[in-house]
Structures are given as structure tokens and as C-alpha cells.
Amino acid sequence: MLDKEYGKVPIEDIEKEFNCNDKEPIKYGYGVRHAQALLYFICLALGYISRGHLGVTIVGMTMVDHAHKPIAVTEAAHIFANSTIIDTVTTTEGSIVNKITVNDLKENITLPVNKTDANHWNVYRTYDWPKSIQEMVLGSFFLGYSIMMFPIGIVCQRWGGKIPLQIAMFVNGVVSFFTPWLVTWGGWKVLCILRTMQGLSQAGLYPGILTLLTNWVPVSERGSLCSYVYTASGFGTVIAFQAAGILAFSRFGWPSTYWATGVACFIGFILITIFGAATPKDHKSISEAEKNYIMGATSKGVETKSKVPWKSVAKSIPVWATIVAHMGNAVCFVFFFMQVPTYVFAILKLNIRNSGLLSSLPYFASFFSSIAFGHLSDCLTNRKIMSIKNARRFFNTIACVVPSICLMLVAYTRDTLLAVICFVLFVMCHTAMHTGWMINYMDLSPNFSGALMACGNTVTNVVVLALPVIVANIVTDVTNQHQWRITMFLMAGLTLTANIIFIIFMSAEVQPWNDSNGNTTDNKSEYEAIEPELKQNKVIF
CATH class of the missing domain: 1.20.1250.20 (MFS general substrate transporter like domains)
Incomplete structure (x- = not known):
């Protein structure tokens, strides 16, 4: 009788089902780690927007036609054929001249203007920079990016990945917002310095995000969540090209691209500062279940120090x-x-x-x-x-x-x-x-x-x-x-x-x-x- 009862217990079926289920890791569902991944996505996208928009914005900054001498005529003057809006052009040497009406432009009439405080700080101007200077400006970002890459890796290792993201967002926010005024003061040389500063700060984006993902993403979700975050590079590039084209050639002019980028980066800084955490242990509102799931699935956590x-x-x-x-x-x-x-x-x-x-x-x-x-x-x-x-x-x-x-x-x-x-x-x-x-x-x-x-x-x-x-x-x-x-x-x-x-x-x-x-x-x-x-x-x- 006992033998019959024991024989009815489907032990082999249970073991088979157990082993079959063990082939896949446990799943937790949506949680705080997904919100963290979204923050990293936003920071990386903003980083690419601030680094990529200049390729389009510089066209608006330097729309100079050298066919007309001695004044530089912009394409904007041809677009607004009946406009009487005064626009300024700053040459490579820094001198300023006014462009009056289109009729005056056609007659090649130029009126030198004294450098008063009013026009000196007028950001709505175009710059007569040759192609060589434009390339130097565009490449200055990567100079800073290369210099700081190795040192910022040490920062990530010692203090975690959150701080490099905060630095990148804050520096890019401040620099982008004040760029139009600073360029009127120092010209292309100052712009090169500002772009180098942005490159220095953004060197920590990828190492910082990779460090954060290592702490927050379980091995079983590593491919999908990391891919979600890294799509921000393409997303940010598209936004940079399209938004810069719209803003730089709108009635707000090319300075609006810098201002919008600066505000967006500063918002990113606030978000990562308030809601971001270097590790699940540092997050205040994460559940114990999700924390145990993440920490267990990342081999007892990561020693970032x-x-x-x-x-x-x-x-x-x-x-x-x-x-x-x-x-x-x-x-x-x-x-x-x-x-x-x-x-x-x-x-x-x-x-x-x-x-x-x-x-x-x-x-x-x-x-x-x-x-x-x-x-x-x-x-x-x-x-x-x-x-x-x-x-x-x-x-x-x-x-x-x-x-x-x-x-x-x-x-x-x-x-x-x-x-x-x-x-x-x-x-x-x-x-x-x-x-x-x-x-x-x-x-x-x-x-x-x-x-x-x-x-x-x-x-x-x-x-x-x-x-x-x-x-x-x-x-x-x-x-x-x-x-x-x-x-x-x-x-x-x-x-x-x-x-x-x-x-x-x-x-x-x-x-x-x-x-x-x-x-x-x-x-x-x-x-x-x-x-x-x-x-x-x-x-x-």
C-alpha cells in the first residue's frame, strides 16, 4: 500500500520542471533600476546634443558670403529681402560693422561703427571665420575629451559614476548658456576654450554610465537595459541636428540653440542629483526585494572604491x-x-x-x-x-x-x-x-x-x-x-x-x-x- 502511494508521487516530473525552470534567471519586473536607466539615457542624450549641435549652429554663426566686399553679406539677408533689421558681422580680428538694409547691401555701402557697449555685447551677429578656424572650433571639443578620458576613469573608480554625470551636466549647462555672450567678448579663441571645457567634462559620460550600469543592471538584463541607455547617442544626435537647424535659423537666432541646450543640461543636472544614486544601497526608496535581486545578480555588488x-x-x-x-x-x-x-x-x-x-x-x-x-x-x-x-x-x-x-x-x-x-x-x-x-x-x-x-x-x-x-x-x-x-x-x-x-x-x-x-x-x-x-x-x- 505504501509502495503504491509513494509510486504516485511524480518526483521525476517535479525534478524535470525544476531543472527546466532553472535554465532562466528569475525576473523581478519594472523597478527603480529602470528609472535609473532613464536618467542615464537623458544625461547621455543631453551630452550628445551639447556636443553635436555646433556642427549645424556654426553655419548660422558664420553665414558669410565673401563675394561682396568690403562687407560680408549673410544668406539671412537674402532670405529676408525686405527686412530692415540691423545685423552685425564680426570679423576674425574682432572688428564690428553694421549691415543695414538689403538695398544698401546691393550698393556695397558699409558704415563702420564704433564699438559701443550696446553693439559690443549684441549676441545676434555673424562671424567672419574661415574654414580652418571653423574646423579648429569643431575639433576643440575632442581635444578636451581626449585629455580627460583617463583621469576621469580614476574618478569613476574612486567615487562612483554619479559624480562624473553631475559634472558633465553642470559644466555643459553653464558653458552652453553663457557661450553667446562670451564669444562676443573673445571671438573664436574663447569658443575653442569653451568647447574644450565641454569636452573635458563629457569625458566622464561613458565611464560613469558604464560604472552605474554595472552597479544597477542584473546580468540577466544587461543586454537589453544597456542597449536602451546607449540608444541615447543616436537619439541625441538626431535632436541636435534637427533642433539646431530649427532654432539657429528661426527668429530667435543661433544663440537660442546655446540657451536651450544650457537649460536642458541644467535640468539634467537637477534630475541626476535628486533622483540618481551610485548604487542600489545608496537609493532611499528602493524596495528590499529589488535591492536583493540586483545585488545578488551582480555578484554581491561592485566595489567602486x-x-x-x-x-x-x-x-x-x-x-x-x-x-x-x-x-x-x-x-x-x-x-x-x-x-x-x-x-x-x-x-x-x-x-x-x-x-x-x-x-x-x-x-x-x-x-x-x-x-x-x-x-x-x-x-x-x-x-x-x-x-x-x-x-x-x-x-x-x-x-x-x-x-x-x-x-x-x-x-x-x-x-x-x-x-x-x-x-x-x-x-x-x-x-x-x-x-x-x-x-x-x-x-x-x-x-x-x-x-x-x-x-x-x-x-x-x-x-x-x-x-x-x-x-x-x-x-x-x-x-x-x-x-x-x-x-x-x-x-x-x-x-x-x-x-x-x-x-x-x-x-x-x-x-x-x-x-x-x-x-x-x-x-x-x-x-x-x-x-x-x-x-x-x-x-x-
Whole structure:
């Protein structure tokens, strides 16, 4: 009788169901970590708006036609043909002249004006800056960005990721808001200094956000939540281009772009200061259930105050493989962003910069592709369809191979439609890097992910600084498609080589030097290390 009763208990079925359920990590649902991710999204988007709008705003600042001498005539005067509004033009040397009515302009009549306080501080003016000065102004941001990249990684490591975001938002808010007045005082030299200050402050955006994500995002949600946050780069770029075009050429003039950006960044500073927290432990209103879920799923938390073991990092082959992938992927994108528009204009006779739809379409599409790649990565790893290591390899390969193919296709085509398709595919597939080399910094060392990102950015920026020199020595004639073809194949080859190195030498295992106390997770991936804990937290019915 007893044997019969015991035989009716479906022990094997229960074990099978238990083991089946254990294949996927537990889920918590929406919580404070999603609100934190939204804050990081806002900060990153505002950072890209403040860094990217000048590419359009400077057109409004320097709309000077040198065909008419001795006065510089702006396109705005031709647009408002019947206007009698007085506009000022500041030359490179800083002297100011007034532009009167259109009839006066046609007669080339110029009236020198004394530098009174009223017109000296008038921000509604255009500047006679040659192309060389404009390029210097545009590039000054990246000078500051490169200088501060490594030091800010130390800041992230010592004091967490929130402070760098606060610095970036506050500095960009103040600098952007007062730029129109300061430029009237010091001209392009002051603008270069201001842009360098913005670059210095924004160097902490990516290391800071990566440090925060490592603290807040469970391993099982790492691909999707990180991808949501990183879509802010494309979103901010689109907003920067479109908003700057609208504001700079509206009746409020180009200074309104700086003012709007400054106010937005200051709002971002207030939001991250009040609602942001460096770790779940620092958040005042998070539930204990969500805190335990996050802390357990991030291998007992992250030691952001630990001293970076630089010798071990320098000897780590997987770290260098990730940095190489970082460099190869980033250089290819920077080349696309900075040089391909010139190629399209000179070879395809399509001015993509002046087309709002074409310039924004790739970034608009990348918003959805980044989210899709993130969810797909989590789906593949959580269901154990693919290991974390192979998932990183797979998505990094997409981010490198497809853009390389697109570059090579563009080098051989003169068809506008095919070129635009290649541009869209390039940027869309490039976003797969968010679940490739970029997230691999978190895999290798949750405790030092921000410092590793700063190292990768430093190496990448050094290579990027040499990119214009390389292109200038190969492409001596922008109308020569053969010269462009050599350059594009060089960029594609660099990216593909970097990806091969990443595939061979990368790792998704937490490195032994990650634990400052000398204890390791036995070189298991974070998911494997926390898997026993997840099983204990499972609710069995």
C-alpha cells in the first residue's frame, strides 16, 4: 500500500520542471533600476546634443558670403529681402560693422561703427571665420575629451559614476548658456576654450554610465537595459541636428540653440542629483526585494572604491582584445561620420548634410536596432541558446563585418539609393557593439568596468587623432573615387582585423584581479557564478 502511494508521487516530473525552470534567471519586473536607466539615457542624450549641435549652429554663426566686399553679406539677408533689421558681422580680428538694409547691401555701402557697449555685447551677429578656424572650433571639443578620458576613469573608480554625470551636466549647462555672450567678448579663441571645457567634462559620460550600469543592471538584463541607455547617442544626435537647424535659423537666432541646450543640461543636472544614486544601497526608496535581486545578480555588488590593479590589467590578454575591438569599431564609425559625407558630396553629388531626412534616417533606424540587439542578446543568453562568450563574439562580428561590407560597397557605387541603404545598414548594425565589446568590459571586471572603458577610450582617441592625417595623405583629390576606395578598404580591413583578434582572445569570464581581496569567482562568467544563488531564490510550487 505504501509502495503504491509513494509510486504516485511524480518526483521525476517535479525534478524535470525544476531543472527546466532553472535554465532562466528569475525576473523581478519594472523597478527603480529602470528609472535609473532613464536618467542615464537623458544625461547621455543631453551630452550628445551639447556636443553635436555646433556642427549645424556654426553655419548660422558664420553665414558669410565673401563675394561682396568690403562687407560680408549673410544668406539671412537674402532670405529676408525686405527686412530692415540691423545685423552685425564680426570679423576674425574682432572688428564690428553694421549691415543695414538689403538695398544698401546691393550698393556695397558699409558704415563702420564704433564699438559701443550696446553693439559690443549684441549676441545676434555673424562671424567672419574661415574654414580652418571653423574646423579648429569643431575639433576643440575632442581635444578636451581626449585629455580627460583617463583621469576621469580614476574618478569613476574612486567615487562612483554619479559624480562624473553631475559634472558633465553642470559644466555643459553653464558653458552652453553663457557661450553667446562670451564669444562676443573673445571671438573664436574663447569658443575653442569653451568647447574644450565641454569636452573635458563629457569625458566622464561613458565611464560613469558604464560604472552605474554595472552597479544597477542584473546580468540577466544587461543586454537589453544597456542597449536602451546607449540608444541615447543616436537619439541625441538626431535632436541636435534637427533642433539646431530649427532654432539657429528661426527668429530667435543661433544663440537660442546655446540657451536651450544650457537649460536642458541644467535640468539634467537637477534630475541626476535628486533622483540618481551610485548604487542600489545608496537609493532611499528602493524596495528590499529589488535591492536583493540586483545585488545578488551582480555578484554581491561592485566595489567602486577599489584601487585599480593596473599591472594585472596591463597583462590581461582579454582586456587588450576588448580594447582592440573598441578601437577598430570606433575608428570605422568616426571615419564614416566625418569623411563619408565629403565622399558622398564629391562623388555622388549628394549633399547629405543639408538633407534633414538623410542625415537623421540612419540614427533614427539605429534607435530600434540597438534595442532589438539588446533584447536578442538577453534572450539568447538567458535561455542558454548561446553562451555569453559566443553572444559577445556574435554581436561584435555583426557590428564589424556589416559596416565593413557597406563601406566597400559604397566605394564602388555611384547609385544614390544604394549608398543611402548602405549608410542606414552601417549605423544600424554598428549598434550591435553595445552587446559586443562595450558590454564585455562589464563581463571582464564588474568592479573596474569604468576604468577599463576609460583605458579603451584613451587608446581609441589617440588613433582617431591620426585618422585625418592618414586620410589627407591618401585622398589628395576628393573627386578621385579610386583614392577613396583605398581609404575605405583600409578602414574595413582595420575593423575586420580587430574583430578577428577579439574573437580569438576575448573572454566573458570575470578576471581573477577583479576582486580586490584576492578572491576570485573561479573564472566563471557572472551568470555562472550567481546561478546557484538564483536557484535558491526560486519559488517552487
